[in-house]
Amino acid sequence: MSVLAAIAITTGILSGVWGWVAVSLGLLSWAGFLGCTSYFASPKDGLKGLGLSIATNLSGVFWAMVIIHLSTWVGIDIVGYVVTAVVAFFMCIQAKHNILNYIPGTFIGSCATFAAAGDWQLVVPSLLLGGVFGFAMKASGVWLQETLNKPDTELCEEN
Template sequence: MSVLVAISLTTGVLSGIWGWVSISLGLLSWAGFLGCTSYFASPNSGLKGLAESLITNITGVFWALVIIYFSSIFSIEIIGYIATAVVAFFMCIQAKQTWLSYIPGTFIGSCATFAANGNWQLVVPSIVLGGIFGYLMKASGLWLHNKLNQRSLVTAR
């Protein structure tokens, strides 16, 4: 079995489980899939990739809340656009810090927060658990691939 097929199988099974878990816990299943996607797209894999994606996702939530806050305290619409421009700069420049270098993760967290109308209390656990599920999808797929390949090597001898 190829790595792709093994990861596809475990991703399929765990995606179904995630759907049930997220609804059971009252979380946003789509935000969890964003956390999962963020992990899969991370330039690093394993626990380092998980940490990198989750940290940047959470900073994205923070930056979205900054934009929402500044947009709400002023009645002039252009202030929201200016706040967005300034914050987008900071969302990118924070990547000077190695552990914040995954810029797409920051934007994923921000977009999830906007999509949830600023409900960060729901976005954060959804995106974090989704990221963990993403890690488990890939890790279990790699485990399955290695296990099946070990067995085929033993039987081939």
């Protein structure tokens, strides 16, 4: 079995589990899938990729709240656009720091916050658990592929 097929199987199963977990906990299932997507698209793999994805997603939540609060504080549309432009600059320039050098992760966190009308208390756990599910999807798929592709002699020797 290819690693792609194995990851597809585990992703399918865990996507269904995530849907149930999200509903059971009152989380945003779509935001969790954004966290999952952020992990899958991360330039790093494993726990480093998960950490990078989570850190940038959370920074995006922060930046979205800055935009929301500063834009509504002044109440003039043009000021909101200027705030958005300045904050978008900072969302990108923060990538000079290794833990924040995944710009798409920052924009994913920000977009999730905007889509949830600024309800960061709901977005944050949804993104976090979604990222963990993304990690589990890939890790379990790799494990499945390696397990199924072991030569028969290795399987007999372990028993």
